[in-house]
Amino acid sequence: MPRKKRPDIEEILKLVYEMMLSPKFPTIPEELEGVERLVEIAGYVQAFRDGAYGFAHGDLSCDLKGRGFLIGCFKELQANLRHLTWFAKRVASGDYDQQIEFMGDFSEYFNRMSRDFYEALKSLRESESNLLKITKELHKSEERWQLAIACTQDGVYDIDLNTKKAFFSPRAWEILRLPLVRSDIDYDPVTWGSFIHSDDLEKWAEVLNMSSGTKLTNGQGKHYFEFRVMAGDEKYRWLGVHHMAIVNAEDVPRRYVGTIEDIQEMREHDEEIRKQATLDQLTKLPNRYLYKDRLLQNMVMAKRNVTSLVLILWDLDGFKWVNDTYGHLAGDRLLVVVAELMRASLRETDTLARFGGDEFVMLITSYRGHEEEVANLTISRIFNTLCEPLDIGVEKVKIGASCGISFFPRHTNDGEILFNMADKALYEAKKTGKNKAVVWDSGKLGQQKTKPKRK
Amino acid sequence: MISATDGRKYEFSWDLLGDLAIGRPNLGNQTRVEVYRLMQFTFRDVLESKFGAEMTDEIFFQAGAVAGKEFYSHFLAEAKDVGTFVKLLQSTFKEYGIGIFRIEAADDDMKNLVVTVAEDLDCSGLPELEYEVCTYDEGFIAGIMESFTGRFYDVKEIDCWCTGDRTCRFTVDLVE
Numbered sequence: 343m344p345r346k347k348r349p350d351i352e353e354i355l356k357l358v359y360e361m362m363l364s365p366k367f368p369t370i371p372e373e374l375e376g377v378e379r380l381v382e383i384a385g386y387v388q389a390f391r392d393g394a395y396g397f398a399h400g401d402l403s404c405d406l407k408g409r410g411f412l413i414g415c416f417k418e419l420q421a422n423l424r425h426l427t428w429f430a431k432r433v434a435s436g437d438y439d440q441q442i443e444f445m446g447d448f449s450e451y452f453n454r455m456s457r458d459f460y461e462a463l464k465s466l467r468e469s470e471s472n473l474l475k476i477t478k479e480l481h482k483s484e485e486r487w488q489l490a491i492a493c494t495q496d497g498v499y500d501i502d503l504n505t506k507k508a509f510f511s512p513r514a515w516e517i518l519r520l521p522l523v524r525s526d527i528d529y530d531p532v533t534w535g536s537f538i539h540s541d542d543l544e545k546w547a548e549v550l551n552m553s554s555g556t557k558l559t560n561g562q563g564k565h566y567f568e569f570r571v572m573a574g575d576e577k578y579r580w581l582g583v584h585h586m587a588i589v590n591a592e593d594v595p596r597r598y599v600g601t602i603e604d605i606q607e608m609r610e611h612d613e614e615i616r617k618q619a620t621l622d623q624l625t626k627l628p629n630r631y632l633y634k635d636r637l638l639q640n641m642v643m644a645k646r647n648v649t650s651l652v653l654i655l656w657d658l659d660g661f662k663w664v665n666d667t668y669g670h671l672a673g674d675r676l677l678v679v680v681a682e683l684m685r686a687s688l689r690e691t692d693t694l695a696r697f698g699g700d701e702f703v704m705l706i707t708s709y710r711g712h713e714e715e716v717a718n719l720t721i722s723r724i725f726n727t728l729c730e731p732l733d734i735g736v737e738k739v740k741i742g743a744s745c746g747i748s749f750f751p752r753h754t755n756d757g758e759i760l761f762n763m764a765d766k767a768l769y770e771a772k773k774t775g776k777n778k779a780v781v782w783d784s785g786k787l788g789q790q791k792t793k794p795k796r797k
Numbered sequence: 798m799i800s801a802t803d804g805r806k807y808e809f810s811w812d813l814l815g816d817l818a819i820g821r822p823n824l825g826n827q828t829r830v831e832v833y834r835l836m837q838f839t840f841r842d843v844l845e846s847k848f849g850a851e852m853t854d855e856i857f858f859q860a861g862a863v864a865g866k867e868f869y870s871h872f873l874a875e876a877k878d879v880g881t882f883v884k885l886l887q888s889t890f891k892e893y894g895i896g897i898f899r900i901e902a903a904d905d906d907m908k909n910l911v912v913t914v915a916e917d918l919d920c921s922g923l924p925e926l927e928y929e930v931c932t933y934d935e936g937f938i939a940g941i942m943e944s945f946t947g948r949f950y951d952v953k954e955i956d957c958w959c960t961g962d963r964t965c966r967f968t969v970d971l972v973e
């Protein structure tokens with residue numbers, strides 16, 4: 343063991359100097375005597391230097407041994423930095439609600455930053471939750487709309503007039519039967535108009551011109567139209583359209599929405615009912631009601647145009663015999679054949695009606711020439727036709743016919759009286775023989791008191 | 798309520814702190830830290846001479862723990878998550894002049910923590926001694942942590958003004 347020696351002041355100062363300033367920490371020589379305090383100081387300074395070196399490289403974990411004011415302050419600095427690290431960790435994990443205090447300007451800026459994060463996050467979450475709510479609502483309403491479209495028997499359309507894009511639900515396409523590409527179709531009024539029946543184009547124009555007063559409030563501004571639209575097979579079909587034009591602030595339509603229903607069958611059904619009510623079921627000729635309607639119309643026209651009408655009332659001769667001999671079916675067949683023949687010898691504008699039994703009514707209109715001439719021409723055409731044997735299925739039969747004639751307005755201005763006059767003339771014709779035609783003569787027939795009452 | 802059951806005169810209740818608004822209309826809640834320390838260290842003196850240093854530390858720790866639980870239930874109970882708890886703890890320590898509380902390190906499940914209390918009410922500015930003196934604070938922190946987590950913690954002061962540091966540092970470890 344080396345003998346200890348007392349260090350001189352120069353030696354001690356050199357050691358302290360190196361401890362404090364030298365990059366390399368000095369070794370305290372073991373042979374020095376009475377330097378315990380120096381060794382202790384060296385320990386503190388070394389710890390301090392190690393810690394400072396760690397801090398300089400971002401390492402806060404050093405275990406600072408020793409005590410005293412300098413190390414104490416240094417440990418507080420370490421504590422603060424570690425506290426800030428913990429704080430940053432909190433912020434990183436989403437806790438923006440912490441406050442740093444007693445760290446001067448740093449506290450202020452850090453707190454402001456985390457407060458801003460906090461506010462930003464809060465408003466972001468609010469926006470997110472609002473957006474979510476809106477999305478949910480939107481989804482619900484979209485779903486509702488889809489379900490409504492899927493459930494309804496009507497087609498739905500939605501046409502944006504700004505973008506010219508038209509939406510038609512699958513059912514709408516089914517109803518429309520148009521020869522058009524179905525998806526992503528452009529709205530073009532000219533093309534669409536070309537599918538519409540010429541008689542309905544006026545209604546179409548009305549649809550296009552709709553603007554004022556068709557705002558989307560309380561369902562007001564909804565209009566119903568019925569169109570005939572030409573389907574792919576070039577037949578016109580009836581469509582019912584509930585149409586609504588949604589207008590902008592300047593009252594200009596910006597959107598058309600509505601529903602389309604297929605009313606073809608309904609229309610056909612209505613037509614059938616109408617025909618049944620106005621046509622004779624056997625011969626399909628107008629019945630008494632339709633005849634009256636036609637008579638009235640023609641009387642109005644005749645008055646306006648200062649023309650006349652000829653009424654010829656027919657009754658078949660031999661009809662009862664056919665019925666009795668060949669049965670009712672043969673009788674019916676006879677009536678159909680006669681109806682066809684009579685119809686064929688008249689013009690479109692004339693009316694041939696059957697009131698039941700073997701009685702036929704002719705109303706002849708819009709002719710040139712004198713009433714008698716027209717009446718004679720028509721009657722001789724019918725007589726010529728009827729003198730040929732008629733094919734009633736089982737056999738060919740020969741029958742005859744008689745007729746009574748009256749003129750409007752020469753004989754009367756009244757439709758009912760006009761008919762009665764022809765009826766009396768017919769009675770006269772039947773009375774005097776078969777295949778006869780008698781014109782009403784007021785002087786002769788008008789005086790008869792013993793006329794038979796006819797319906 | 799102050800009661801004298803089982804021969805006890807002062808089983809702690811918050812009511813014992815009194816109504817300061819009525820009781821001290823002029824001075825209110827004002828006092829001086831010297832007075833607080835005067836009381837604490839005279840108590841320490843008498844207790845130590847009667848029961849020894851170790852028992853005195855034990856008594857101070859337990860008293861601190863009772864205080865910590867009471868303090869928690871009066872000022873911190875509303876905090877449900879760690880973030881709010883720490884924030885509230887920090888602001889209440891400051892507001893009541895106990896010290897500047899900071900968390901220096903903490904794991905996510907709050908099992909092991911290192912916390913510091915600077916400018917501590919008990920010890921900041923005391924002469925340097927060879928040992929840490931803040932046993933009351935240890936108990937106080939243990940009581941608060943137990944109330945918040947429902948689990949027991951071992952709290953030890955590892956640095957103190959009295960041992961030459963500028964801040965008191967405590968390790969807070971869950972007793973598993």
Ligand SMILES: [Zn+2]
Binds near residue numbers: 930954
């Ligand atoms: Zn302390």
